[in-house]
Amino acid sequence: MQKIMEAIECVLAFLRKIPLSNSSIKQYTIYLRSSIVPYCEANCIESFSDDEMQAYAEEQMSKAKNGEFSKSTMIHRRKAAALLADCMQGRELVWEQKSFKQRKLCDYFEEILADYSTHISKSLALRTIRRHICIIRQFLVFIEQNSMQNFNKLTSENVKDFIVNAAPNHKASISMLTGATRKFLSYLADTGLASINAEWNLINPAPRHRKLLPCFSDKETEAILDSVDRTTPIGKRDYAILMIALWTGLRGVDILDLKRSDIDWNRKVINVVQGKTVVGIQTELSPGVGNAIADYILNGRPETDSPYIFVRHRRPHDRLSDFTGNDIMVRSLCKAGISHEAWDGKSFHALRRTFGTRLVRAGVPIRSVGEMLGHANPNSAKRYVALDREGLRVCCLDISMFRTKKVGLL
Numbered sequence: 001m002q003k004i005m006e007a008i009e010c011v012l013a014f015l016r017k018i019p020l021s022n023s024s025i026k027q028y029t030i031y032l033r034s035s036i037v038p039y040c041e042a043n044c045i046e047s048f049s050d051d052e053m054q055a056y057a058e059e060q061m062s063k064a065k066n067g068e069f070s071k072s073t074m075i076h077r078r079k080a081a082a083l084l085a086d087c088m089q090g091r092e093l094v095w096e097q098k099s100f101k102q103r104k105l106c107d108y109f110e111e112i113l114a115d116y117s118t119h120i121s122k123s124l125a126l127r128t129i130r131r132h133i134c135i136i137r138q139f140l141v142f143i144e145q146n147s148m149q150n151f152n153k154l155t156s157e158n159v160k161d162f163i164v165n166a167a168p169n170h171k172a173s174i175s176m177l178t179g180a181t182r183k184f185l186s187y188l189a190d191t192g193l194a195s196i197n198a199e200w201n202l203i204n205p206a207p208r209h210r211k212l213l214p215c216f217s218d219k220e221t222e223a224i225l226d227s228v229d230r231t232t233p234i235g236k237r238d239y240a241i242l243m244i245a246l247w248t249g250l251r252g253v254d255i256l257d258l259k260r261s262d263i264d265w266n267r268k269v270i271n272v273v274q275g276k277t278v279v280g281i282q283t284e285l286s287p288g289v290g291n292a293i294a295d296y297i298l299n300g301r302p303e304t305d306s307p308y309i310f311v312r313h314r315r316p317h318d319r320l321s322d323f324t325g326n327d328i329m330v331r332s333l334c335k336a337g338i339s340h341e342a343w344d345g346k347s348f349h350a351l352r353r354t355f356g357t358r359l360v361r362a363g364v365p366i367r368s369v370g371e372m373l374g375h376a377n378p379n380s381a382k383r384y385v386a387l388d389r390e391g392l393r394v395c396c397l398d399i400s401m402f403r404t405k406k407v408g409l410l
Helices: 002-017 022-042 050-065 071-088 107-120 126-145 156-170 174-190 218-226 233-248 252-256 287-299 324-336 349-361 366-373 378-387 389-394
Strands: 269-273 280-284
Touching (some): 107 126, 107 174, 126 156, 218 324, 233 287, 233 324, 252 324, 349 366
16 A cells, blocks of 8 residues: 555645645545545555556446536546556656546446346445446456457356456455456356356465554543534534444444434434445444434534435535545544554544454453444454453463573574
């Protein structure tokens, strides 16, 4: 990710020399750091190539079409992505209008891709579907470039060549590449469109080393909450979002997806269908969290017909973008005086880790922690044990029986 961050600084330096207005530079900074960087992080992208730029642009077009943000925002996000791709490919940066058209396939492949998208929508979350479709579109483009208009001549060697060709752009997410391709080939076999054995070429590599990311201390969480100005409408909104994350452990995207109908005030619970796992969970609505939400709805939320609880405070008053949580964290950490650097783990998701670690420290069984956090795999909650240092000290073995002797070198 270091190369991407350096390239972003290069792009911003170029924009300042054009020169653009301070407000425009600020806006492009937000697009690069708060939209493209989280996108690269979520997809384990280490080098923003032309293919990654095209995939990002297609996702932004899809989101704008669904009304998640305006067409103007979509155009500027694509522009920022194009400049970043040019920079990382060593091309001269030029301030010009670029053409962004979705890579067109033959009619047969487009029809197959549409049917496949409908098929996986029954079992995968929307964001996962977008990633899978992006990879399969690349696969279909690849075999079409190799003079195929159907799957009659598709071989395992073609699959191998695609993986080898695409792998350099998926160094940290190779399992997503092979997994999506494997799932699509399985679909082709089930529907009788193709029948090839390419399992050998789609074996997942050894899992990459995972860095142990931090959680916040009680003192830091108190400072983060105190940094929010709750006398303003936006402050009331941000405070409610932070409180939900800290005391329920919900993922940021699920908090932003909350609707009024999801809260049962009488039973004091929040009902959520998780965006990542598409599994419904129910979490407790504590008095502190409930009061924060109520204060925002009654005294801060703009008048709007949007079903979402948390909305933009500029027109249109619709759902917040997926990256709002990280924007809130950056502002809060700065005001709270907590040091923060790129990729240090002090993101909005750290609030979820804080909640999980707090449960482990309180002696809640690991399986129960996984259920409360909505993990599809209960073992996923074991990561929070590593953040409970005091608890780990209890597990230390007594090694006094192993006497050591001072031995000099000969």
